[in-house]
Amino acid sequence: MISEKILLLSHLKEGQKVKIVDIKDLYIKNHLGQIGIYPEKEILVSKISWDGATIAIITDNTEIAIRKDIANNIEVQPV
Amino acid sequence: MQSSKFLLVGSPNSGKTTLFNALTGLHQKTANYPGVTVEKFYGEFHFQNKHIQLIDLPGIYSLYSTAEDEKLAIQEILNSAYDGIILVVNAHQFEKNLLLILQILELKKPTIIVLNMIDEAQKNNIQFDISALKNLLNVEIVATNARTKQGIQDLLEKLSSIKESTSSFYDLNLLKNYHHLIPESINNYENWLKYYHSESNLEELQVIVDADLNYKKNIQQYILNKCVSKSNVVKNNFKSFDKYLTHKFYGFVFLLITLLITFQLVFFIAEYPMEWLEWIMNNVTIYLKSILPDSEWANLIVDGILPGITGVLIFIPQIAVLFLVIGILEESGYMARISFLLDSIFNKFGLSGKSLIPLVSGVACAVPSILSTRTITNPKEKLITILVLPFMSCSARLPVYTLLISLIFPENDTFLFFNIKGLVLFALYLFGLLMALIYAWIFHKMIHQNKKTFFFIELPSYKLPHWKNLMIIVWNKVKIFITDAGKIIVAISIILWYLSTHTFSSIQNNLNNKYSERFDNDSINIAYKRELLENSYIGLVGKKIEPIIAPLGYDWKIGISLLTSFAAREVFVGTMATLYSSASEDDIISLREKIATAKHSDTNTPVFTTATNVSLLIYYALAMQCISTMVVVYRELKSLKWMIIQFLIMTGTAYLLSFLAYTLISS
Numbered sequence: 073m074i075s076e077k078i079l080l081l082s083h084l085k086e087g088q089k090v091k092i093v094d095i096k097d098l099y100i101k102n103h104l105g106q107i108g109i110y111p112e113k114e115i116l117v118s119k120i121s122w123d124g125a126t127i128a129i130i131t132d133n134t135e136i137a138i139r140k141d142i143a144n145n146i147e148v149q150p151v
Numbered sequence: 152m153q154s155s156k157f158l159l160v161g162s163p164n165s166g167k168t169t170l171f172n173a174l175t176g177l178h179q180k181t182a183n184y185p186g187v188t189v190e191k192f193y194g195e196f197h198f199q200n201k202h203i204q205l206i207d208l209p210g211i212y213s214l215y216s217t218a219e220d221e222k223l224a225i226q227e228i229l230n231s232a233y234d235g236i237i238l239v240v241n242a243h244q245f246e247k248n249l250l251l252i253l254q255i256l257e258l259k260k261p262t263i264i265v266l267n268m269i270d271e272a273q274k275n276n277i278q279f280d281i282s283a284l285k286n287l288l289n290v291e292i293v294a295t296n297a298r299t300k301q302g303i304q305d306l307l308e309k310l311s312s313i314k315e316s317t318s319s320f321y322d323l324n325l326l327k328n329y330h331h332l333i334p335e336s337i338n339n340y341e342n343w344l345k346y347y348h349s350e351s352n353l354e355e356l357q358v359i360v361d362a363d364l365n366y367k368k369n370i371q372q373y374i375l376n377k378c379v380s381k382s383n384v385v386k387n388n389f390k391s392f393d394k395y396l397t398h399k400f401y402g403f404v405f406l407l408i409t410l411l412i413t414f415q416l417v418f419f420i421a422e423y424p425m426e427w428l429e430w431i432m433n434n435v436t437i438y439l440k441s442i443l444p445d446s447e448w449a450n451l452i453v454d455g456i457l458p459g460i461t462g463v464l465i466f467i468p469q470i471a472v473l474f475l476v477i478g479i480l481e482e483s484g485y486m487a488r489i490s491f492l493l494d495s496i497f498n499k500f501g502l503s504g505k506s507l508i509p510l511v512s513g514v515a516c517a518v519p520s521i522l523s524t525r526t527i528t529n530p531k532e533k534l535i536t537i538l539v540l541p542f543m544s545c546s547a548r549l550p551v552y553t554l555l556i557s558l559i560f561p562e563n564d565t566f567l568f569f570n571i572k573g574l575v576l577f578a579l580y581l582f583g584l585l586m587a588l589i590y591a592w593i594f595h596k597m598i599h600q601n602k603k604t605f606f607f608i609e610l611p612s613y614k615l616p617h618w619k620n621l622m623i624i625v626w627n628k629v630k631i632f633i634t635d636a637g638k639i640i641v642a643i644s645i646i647l648w649y650l651s652t653h654t655f656s657s658i659q660n661n662l663n664n665k666y667s668e669r670f671d672n673d674s675i676n677i678a679y680k681r682e683l684l685e686n687s688y689i690g691l692v693g694k695k696i697e698p699i700i701a702p703l704g705y706d707w708k709i710g711i712s713l714l715t716s717f718a719a720r721e722v723f724v725g726t727m728a729t730l731y732s733s734a735s736e737d738d739i740i741s742l743r744e745k746i747a748t749a750k751h752s753d754t755n756t757p758v759f760t761t762a763t764n765v766s767l768l769i770y771y772a773l774a775m776q777c778i779s780t781m782v783v784v785y786r787e788l789k790s791l792k793w794m795i796i797q798f799l800i801m802t803g804t805a806y807l808l809s810f811l812a813y814t815l816i817s818s
Contacts, residue, residue: 098357103605105364106213108247122399125495126504128610132246133275135610137491137504142605 077150082127082143084117090148091115097145104146108132114151154202157310160228160255161239162248163210164611166267168192170239170297171207172623174307190220190522191227198307206233209525212247214254214344215360219533220525222348228258229345235261235313237306242272242279242294243612245379249371250364252288253320257340261313262290265306269294271612277381284378289316298617322366329359393613396485402492409485413476414577415570417549421468428468429742432461451648458728459644461742463637466550466721470632471625473546474515478624482616486511490608500588501595503527504608506536510587513543514580515628517780521787531600535591537787538797541780542587544580544772546632547720551771552579554724555764557743583772590800632721643715643722650689651730658686681752684730703770703806704763704813706751713776720776762816766809774805 078093092113095101104110109131118135119128128137161167175194192207208224216225228236238255240248245266255262266272266279285292291309295302321340326333332355337346347356395401436457443449480486486508494504502510505527512520517540524540527533544552556572564571653659666679684690692714693707700710708730716723724742731745749758775781775798785794 098361099354100605102215102357102360102364103607105361105368106215106250107607107609108250110364110368119397119491121491121495122403123495125498126491128397128491132244133277133612134244134247135612137494137608137610139494139498139606142607 078147079149080144081115081117081129081146081148082124082140084127084148086117086120088117089114089151090117091151093147093149095146100142100145104138104142107136108134109136109146115148153200154204155234155310156204156206156232158228158231158233158236159205159207159239160224160236160251161210161265161267162212162241162244162251164609165210165239165241165244165248166297167210167239168207169620170237170265170267170295170303171205173297173300173303175205191223199311201311203310205237211251213250215347217353218526218528223525225344225348228255229341229348233260235263235310237263237265237310239265239267242266242269243275243277245272245277245279246371246375249374250367253367253370254340254344256288256290256316256318257320258344259315259341261315263306263309263313264288264290264292265302266292266294267297269302270296270299275381277379280378280380284374287318287374287377289318290314320367320370321363325359325363325366328362332356332359393488397488397491402488406489406492409480410580411569411577413473414580415573416476417469417472417573417576419570419573421472424468425465428465429461432457432464450652451645454652455645455648456641458742459641460637461728463633463640463721466553466724467629467632469549469553470546471629473549474625474628475621477511477514478621479616481624482614482620484611484613487608487610491610494608497588497591500591501532501535501598502539502588502591503529503532503536503606505606506532509536509540510543510584513540513545516545516547516631517541517543517777518783521780521783524787528605529600531595531598534598534788534793535594537784538594538793538800539587539591541775541777541784541797541801542583542590542773544583545720545777546628547777548771550721550724551716552576552768554727554743554746555768555771558747558759559761559764561747579768579772586773586804640722640724643726644728647689647711647715647726647730651684651687654683654687654691659683662686685752689730702813703809704760704766704817706758708749708758709763709767713770717776717778720771723771760817762813765816766813769812770805770809772805773801773808775801 079090081090081092084090092109092111092115094111095104095109101110109115109129113131116130117127118130119137121127125140126137127140127143128135130136159167159171171192171194175196190209194205194207196203196205206227208227209220211221211224214225214228216222236255236258238252240252252264266281272279279294281292281294291312291314293302293306293309295306297303326337326339326343333343333346337343343359347353347360350356396405398405436453439449439457440453443452480489489511490504490507493507497503497506506524508526509520509523512523520540520543521537524533524536527536553572553576556575560571560575566574654662662679662683665682685694689711690707693711696710696714697705697707700713705713708727711730712723712726715726727746728742731742731749746759750756751758781794781798784797785791788794
């Protein structure tokens with residue numbers, strides 16, 4: 073069960089800075105881990121596409137765009 | 152002389168290929184987006200009396216990557232024989248690269264780490280304690296800026312002392328803990344990775360990958376704390392205009408304007424050098440005609456070889472301008488933003504944002520673009536991208552388009568300040584994209600896939616395009632056009648000249664008898680040439696296929712051009728040049744004029760009416776007229792079925808729409 077403070081990355085707005093709490097799917101978690109996105113990392117939501125289907129985040133000076141279906145698996149907490 | 156072989160390894164967009172070019176003096180294409188290198192490239196150089204072979208591998212994020220291009224690199228790292236690894240790291244994104252560093256060092260191969268783009272890291276207040284990093288990782292580290300060649304000399308000198316790291320960066324109990332999932336014989340990190348990449352079902356191995364990544368995460372954090380200082384954990388360094396370039400509305404407006412300007416430039420800037428080249432080639436033809444004796448060889452040169460060479464040369468300016476603009480988009484980092492903008496749209500058609508780079512590269516040539524689909528991890532999206540990619544108008548179509556557009560719009564008319572020819576050209580490129588999307592959607596609905604996939608696009612930071620890299624991009628494209636297409640065009644022009652000026656001896660004898668002793672009369676000479684062409688080997692073949700193509704508004708000469716341009720589309724122009732040179736009343740008028748004034752011999756009506764030209768434009772925009780593309784599709788998909796389906800769909804659609812266009816316009 074997701075607590076009040078924990079949100080899904082896919083529900084955030086542009087400009088929100090958050091910390092990753094957990095990544096639900098192990099397959100997605102490992103793939104994100106390989107590109108430097110893992111729990112405890114701080115990320116900034118930099119862009120959201122016109123229909124919200126693609127979300128760009130910045131972490132460690134790297135900007136990465138992922139799809140909403142992946143972002144749905146990432147639990148975050150505002151910092 | 153001592154010889155060594157090194158692998159150039161690094162994450163995508165780490166400046167690996169720029170370093171490769173700096174070391175070898177070669178001119179591999181670079182760009183400011185990930186996935187430029189999808190194959191391995193060889194280069195070599197000499198340093199201090201040593202021969203060094205360098206292999207540039209596709210970029211990898213980690214040794215667990217499963218994308219096809221990354222797997223190619225991983226296989227080379229794990230299974231081939233070499234003397235060392237040059238591991239290129241983007242210093243600006245050091246943290247992201249740490250996992251790969253730890254994995255590579257764990258392989259216990261001689262390795263040197265190159266902290267590339269060190270200038271960009273410094274600009275962003277990222278400072279390295281290199282000696283502390285060296286001590287922790289236990290390998291040589293060199294800071295470089297491959298663009299300016301800063302640090303290259305240092306790297307070369309340290310290559311001779313390259314060694315393997317003696318530190319360990321993985322949990323020695325990792326494999327023991329999971330021997331219920333993997334064979335007990337796997338007892339080191341290298342063997343584990345080899346096993347991982349040999350398995351088809353990776354799902355159950357994810358738990359081991361997770362344990363390894365977690366263990367390394369702690370080491371990564373320790374290294375960062377000890378060796379790297381930065382001003383801010385999360386910092387948006389991206390320029391304010393990025394907000395507009397990727398904006399939900401203005402982003403698309405800017406994209407449309409960019410594309411519109413691109414195609415205007417292709418006509419506007421390239422027009423002048425094209426006219427100069429055409430003038431030069433016409434004068435060369437006049438000069439050679441005046442000095443060469445009237446012989447078979449002279450005819451071969453003037454009517455066979457020269458039109459073929461002209462057909463290649465005059466289109467170089469347009470190809471150069473188009474790729475200069477595309478190069479600027481790639482080098483600046485804007486191309487990756489276009490991928491972001493279009494991803495959600497493409498996704499609805501069964502494609503991905505990663506399809507954009509192959510599709511845009513398809514504007515150059517479908518062959519390398521099909522190879523670049525290896526960056527697409529989703530097999531269904533990759534298949535659909537390959538199937539629809541040849542709908543994108545490649546550079547081989549450009550000569551055909553410009554010739555036909557000039558026939559439809561002979562004057563430089565404008566519409567709302569835009570050159571009409573440029574607008575029509577732009578519309579043709581959009582038409583290709585539209586057809587690609589329509590068929591992508593159809594394939595998306597037809598093909599089903601259950602395999603889990605992972606999608607992401609890295610958006611590199613903006614950079615001012617480097618003029619030298621732009622020149623390399625333009626030169627490579629022009630060179631490919633001249634060498635690959637040019638060779639075919641000239642060879643086919645010579646063959647065509649022979650086939651269009653020779654025939655069976657019985658027919659030749661009849662013609663000789665009919666026109667004997669009357670060759671001093673110019674008009675009779677032309678009539679002879681025309682009759683010879685119609686009865687030549689090629690003329691006889693053309694007439695056989697005429698019933699099939701007549702509904703599209705084509706005569707037998709166009710039919711011959713369709714057949715010969717199956718080798719390469721641009722051969723169409725060379726073929727037309729050769730065929731219309733063979734029977735032209737005036738050999739020195741330009742190709743465009745010759746074609747514009749061509750008439751049917753029986754009815755004396757123009758061959759190239761607007762209906763025929765539009766029909767031809769549609770045919771060339773859509774038909775699968777490229778044997779090289781078909782071969783590469785077969786090689787990449789390993790499927791004869793998909794290659795045939797693609798051919799039938801493209802050529803069938805081309806035939807149908809050309810027929811409809813011709814019928815509607817001519818009625």
